[in-house]
Amino acid sequence: MSEAVLEIRDVSLAFKGKRSVLDVLSNTPVKNVNALNGVSLDLRQGETLGVVGESGCGKSTLARCIVRLHEPNGGSVHFYGMDVFASHERGDRTYNRRVQMMFQDPYSSLNPRMTTGQILSEALRVHGMCPEDEVPARLANLMDLVQLPGDALEKYPHEFSGGQRQRIAIARALAVEPEVLIADELVSALDVSVQAQIVNLLLDLQDRLGLTILFVAHDLRLVRHMSNRVAVIYLGRIVEIGDSETLFASPSHPYSQALLSAAPSLDPDDKGRKIHLEGELPSPLDIPPGCPFHVRCRHKSPKCTTELPKLRPIAGRGSVACHHAEEIENV
Amino acid sequence: MTLRSVKTPLLEVSGLCTTFGAGDTSVPAVRDVGFTINKGEIIGLVGESGSGKSVTLRSILGLSRRYGGTTGSALWRGENLVTLPESDMRRIRGGEIAMIFQEPMTSLNPLLTVGVQIDETLKAHTDMSAGERKKRAIEMLDVVGIPAAGSRLSEFPHQFSGGMRQRVMIAIALAARPKLLLADEPTTALDVTIQAQILDLILSLAKDFDMGVILVTHDLGVVAQTCEQVAVMYAGRIVEQGSVRSVLREPRHPYTVGLMRSVPQNVPPRTPLYSIPGTPPSLLSLPDGCAFAARCPQKTVGCETGRPELETLNGGRSVACFNRVEAKGGAAA
Amino acid sequence: MSDTTISRGNVRSRRRGRMQIAFRKPGFMVGFTIIAVSTVLALFPGLFAPYDPNFIDYLAVRQPPSWQHPFGTDLLGRDSFSRVIWAYSVNMQMAVLATVFALVIGVFVGALVGYYRGIADMIFGRVVDAIITFPFLVLVIAIVAVLGPGLINMYIAITLVGWVYYARLMRAEVISQMANDYASAGIVMGYSDLRIIFRHLLPNAITPVIVYWMTDMALAILLGSSLGYLGLGAQPPQAEWGVLIAEGRNFITTAWWLSLMPGIAIVLTGLGFSLIGDGLADLLRPRG
Numbered sequence: 001m002s003e004a005v006l007e008i009r010d011v012s013l014a015f016k017g018k019r020s021v022l023d024v025l026s027n028t029p030v031k032n033v034n035a036l037n038g039v040s041l042d043l044r045q046g047e048t049l050g051v052v053g054e055s056g057c058g059k060s061t062l063a064r065c066i067v068r069l070h071e072p073n074g075g076s077v078h079f080y081g082m083d084v085f086a087s088h089e090r091g092d093r094t095y096n097r098r099v100q101m102m103f104q105d106p107y108s109s110l111n112p113r114m115t116t117g118q119i120l121s122e123a124l125r126v127h128g129m130c131p132e133d134e135v136p137a138r139l140a141n142l143m144d145l146v147q148l149p150g151d152a153l154e155k156y157p158h159e160f161s162g163g164q165r166q167r168i169a170i171a172r173a174l175a176v177e178p179e180v181l182i183a184d185e186l187v188s189a190l191d192v193s194v195q196a197q198i199v200n201l202l203l204d205l206q207d208r209l210g211l212t213i214l215f216v217a218h219d220l221r222l223v224r225h226m227s228n229r230v231a232v233i234y235l236g237r238i239v240e241i242g243d244s245e246t247l248f249a250s251p252s253h254p255y256s257q258a259l260l261s262a263a264p265s266l267d268p269d270d271k272g273r274k275i276h277l278e279g280e281l282p283s284p285l286d287i288p289p290g291c292p293f294h295v296r297c298r299h300k301s302p303k304c305t306t307e308l309p310k311l312r313p314i315a316g317r318g319s320v321a322c323h324h325a326e327e328i329e330n331v
Numbered sequence: 332m333t334l335r336s337v338k339t340p341l342l343e344v345s346g347l348c349t350t351f352g353a354g355d356t357s358v359p360a361v362r363d364v365g366f367t368i369n370k371g372e373i374i375g376l377v378g379e380s381g382s383g384k385s386v387t388l389r390s391i392l393g394l395s396r397r398y399g400g401t402t403g404s405a406l407w408r409g410e411n412l413v414t415l416p417e418s419d420m421r422r423i424r425g426g427e428i429a430m431i432f433q434e435p436m437t438s439l440n441p442l443l444t445v446g447v448q449i450d451e452t453l454k455a456h457t458d459m460s461a462g463e464r465k466k467r468a469i470e471m472l473d474v475v476g477i478p479a480a481g482s483r484l485s486e487f488p489h490q491f492s493g494g495m496r497q498r499v500m501i502a503i504a505l506a507a508r509p510k511l512l513l514a515d516e517p518t519t520a521l522d523v524t525i526q527a528q529i530l531d532l533i534l535s536l537a538k539d540f541d542m543g544v545i546l547v548t549h550d551l552g553v554v555a556q557t558c559e560q561v562a563v564m565y566a567g568r569i570v571e572q573g574s575v576r577s578v579l580r581e582p583r584h585p586y587t588v589g590l591m592r593s594v595p596q597n598v599p600p601r602t603p604l605y606s607i608p609g610t611p612p613s614l615l616s617l618p619d620g621c622a623f624a625a626r627c628p629q630k631t632v633g634c635e636t637g638r639p640e641l642e643t644l645n646g647g648r649s650v651a652c653f654n655r656v657e658a659k660g661g662a663a664a
Numbered sequence: 665m666s667d668t669t670i671s672r673g674n675v676r677s678r679r680r681g682r683m684q685i686a687f688r689k690p691g692f693m694v695g696f697t698i699i700a701v702s703t704v705l706a707l708f709p710g711l712f713a714p715y716d717p718n719f720i721d722y723l724a725v726r727q728p729p730s731w732q733h734p735f736g737t738d739l740l741g742r743d744s745f746s747r748v749i750w751a752y753s754v755n756m757q758m759a760v761l762a763t764v765f766a767l768v769i770g771v772f773v774g775a776l777v778g779y780y781r782g783i784a785d786m787i788f789g790r791v792v793d794a795i796i797t798f799p800f801l802v803l804v805i806a807i808v809a810v811l812g813p814g815l816i817n818m819y820i821a822i823t824l825v826g827w828v829y830y831a832r833l834m835r836a837e838v839i840s841q842m843a844n845d846y847a848s849a850g851i852v853m854g855y856s857d858l859r860i861i862f863r864h865l866l867p868n869a870i871t872p873v874i875v876y877w878m879t880d881m882a883l884a885i886l887l888g889s890s891l892g893y894l895g896l897g898a899q900p901p902q903a904e905w906g907v908l909i910a911e912g913r914n915f916i917t918t919a920w921w922l923s924l925m926p927g928i929a930i931v932l933t934g935l936g937f938s939l940i941g942d943g944l945a946d947l948l949r950p951r952g
Contacts, residue, residue: 048601054522055493067852096854109845113867122863123853161610169849176853191379192549196593196606203601218522225595225604244600262523264530264552266596268576271556276531277524280494 242318695939770830878941
């Protein structure tokens with residue numbers, strides 16, 4: 001097993017709820033949005049770890065925590081053994097250089113008033129990636145890497161399509177020669193044919209540059225295609241994590257099963273054995289006690305309503321957080 | 332589906348063209364689109380952004396009139412919706428033909444309760460009494476699967492979650508028992524588990540009310556699981572049309588083939604995906620020939636000079652391509 | 665190297681393209697012409713004014729407009745036209761000096777407070793509340809009363825109150841720009857806070873502030889003339905529109921031109937600034 005680049009331990013994050021005047025008067029306690037409730041995972045050298053879950057499950061918050069856009073309330077993130085939230089490391093910008101993030105919305109992640117060339121050369125210069133006279137050559141090289149024409153350097157973001165903008169964002173991340181890429185819904189806003197182009201680009205770059213990638217997405221087919229391992233997140237907790245093919249072929253947690261079966265197949269006759277989830281994601285303001293999934297689960301027992309299941313390894317599969325993982329039939 | 336012996340055409344669209352703007356900057360958003368939808372049938376319009384699928388939907392209801400001109404015909408019970416005066420359209424909109432949108436939050440009025448919004452539609456399109464309307468409103472919320480429907484009538488849109496809001500939208504749209512539902516990416520903003528619920532709901536409502544549905548989406552999976560007929564659009568035109576089974580199993584247009592193969596299903600993981608090179612052409616400067624020619628792997632000399640018309644093959648398939656992909660090739664493998 | 669020169673040329677031609685679009689708008693054209701003419705008059709009043717503004721001619725007192733004196737003459741026989749033109753240099757100076765310091769201070773404070781939030785933001789909020797609850801004019805008059813009348817003190821007073829409006833606008837705009845991922849991307853790229861604030865956020869956030877600045881220059885002329893009229897700003901015999909109006913107010917029925925002509929000058933320059941502001945709002949908006 002290769003070395004862990006990032007070790008995430010018990011990370012939890014609650015956003016302070018807004019308190020209206022009425023709440024203060026009636027002495028209602030502040031409700032916090034519990035976005036992450038103790039997430040632990042390792043990101044291993046050279047792998048792609050997929051993170052899936054429904055909107056509001058905390059997968060984007062996790063990504064933003066890793067690059068220090070949010071500070072967790074509890075737990076730790078270690079990068080090659082270095083605590084990235086330790087106070088003396090906060091001013092250290094090399095961590096941000098080595099761990100890069102790419103965002104979902106290609107229309108807001110680029111400064112509209114800077115040309116592609118300015119965006120990229122700024123990244124090179126701030127981190128002193130190469131001597132001044134080599135900057136033009138490096139820029140051309142980056143354009144090559146992300147397969148954009150050279151004249152793209154002189155254009156402003158609004159002159160590009162969504163897919164091309166994501167290529168620029170990727171080039172910006174690669175400019176500082178990172179070791180880890182955090183891709184937060186990188187292709188979700190793109191058309192299907194363009195998605196495939198970006199996925200191929202990412203696979204190719206990973207191969208050539210030996211990158212470690214955390215691939216956050218809600219599109220299960222894409223995650224399956226991209227990832228070596230996959231983590232399924234529900235209400236700010238990992239409910240299942242393991243080898244991508246095993247997990248997709250035979251998910252163990254009832255939530256993973258339902259999530260995977262809900263993705264519509266391209267085959268009109270494969271109506272699938274759909275597992276219908278009742279109800280919707282509970283609000284992260286009010287997470288149910290016990291197993292947070294029990295309110296929608298077909299397999300719940302009295303134990304599930306009181307006791308929180310821990311993530312535990314199951315023979316032949318990954319780790320699953322379910323009291324009844326062994327009894328539940330694989331789908 | 333083959334069992335249904337008599338198909339009654341509900342809406343017949345032919346030669347539909349919509350152009351935005353005029354002169355140098357006129358945009359041919361929709362060109363020569365035609366299809367027929369029968370009672371109780373669900374037809375899918377698929378395409379990427381800018382392909383004209385949403386504009387087609389809006390043109391049928393006359394919603395694009397303010398921004399551009401529409402020609403062609405959309406025959407609805409003997410009337411051409413394209414030339415129908417605005418006052419008559421208003422009667423049809425929301426009454427006989429209803430529409431739901433992608434963004435449930437912005438298409439509901441945040442200041443009115445859900446009950447009032449359903450009541451409004453009913454008041455405009457039926458002559459029910461206040462009591463009957465209230466009964467129907469509760470019934471509709473019940474039909475779309477909102478628990479405790481009676482007590483939720485007096486709630487505001489923001490008190491519902493995303494999926495529930497989309498259900499409310501559907502309840503409002505279906506309150507007046509329309510014959511045709513136009514659904515513009517109704518599940519795109521929703522999570523997969525909720526998407527499955529909403530699609531099932533639309534399916535069962537179409538069956539129960541014998542209602543036709545035109546479903547606009549970019550997700551081929553949604554089409555595969557929901558529709559009977561499908562039309563694939565590219566740069567404002569339909570490039571391939573037919574039954575979902577035949578089109579998705581044996582796509583004959585190179586664009587459809589590319590689209591199908593771009594989706595990572597039944598592909599070995601972490602291998603390069605098939606991808607259509609390049610990006611869709613700008614509608615401002617469409618080529619003279621086939622709009623897909625620049626990205627097409629099967630392109631021949633004729634593709635850049637002449638534009639292929641939509642040709643009907645046997646089995647109800649039509650394809651607009653000079654070099655059709657041979658049957659039993661491509662994505663089904 | 666040739667690459668970068670081409671790129672600069674391109675950028676410049678694109679900017680020029682936008683300027684052309686702006687000039688095709690009649691409103692912006694008119695505004696630009698008014699302000700251009702006003703600026704020339706302000707810089708070189710001597711070239712355009714036929715007489716010395718303070719030359720007293722007891723033989724031509726309170727004359728109605730004529731070819732010799734297009735705007736007539738005042739109580740002391742000074743040429744009203746020349747005085748209105750000389751006043752351009754004072755009043756245009758007001759437009760700039762009464763606002764530019766407020767602009768700079770406001771943009772800095774607003775950008776910093778909007779980016780960092782926290783305690784600084786709370787303190788800023790209280791300061792804003794405290795200042796804007798007073799009517800602007802009353803507060804300025806109070807400060808002038810403490811400092812003493814005169815142009816310099818008037819600029820200080822207006823700046824002390826006016827920066828709050830710029831800062832408030834800038835803060836709100838920076839906060840809304842922060843919602844864009846390019847700001848987060850800057851943090852993730854490991855850029856310094858100052859670079860993110862001034863290189864990335866500020867250029868995107870400043871448009872409404874610049875537009876407001878144009879309006880504010882019009883308001884500054886109005887405010888400056890009001891104070892001049894009240895005897896708290898420019899002091900007679902200096903030619904300033906407010907002062908001129910004040911001088912003519914006792915003769916409004918007999919020598920109406922004395923107050924009317926500087927009044928028209930105020931309205932015209934105010935209109936010019938507002939029209940430019942509208943045009944700039946379109947010009948500065950980024951595309952995409």
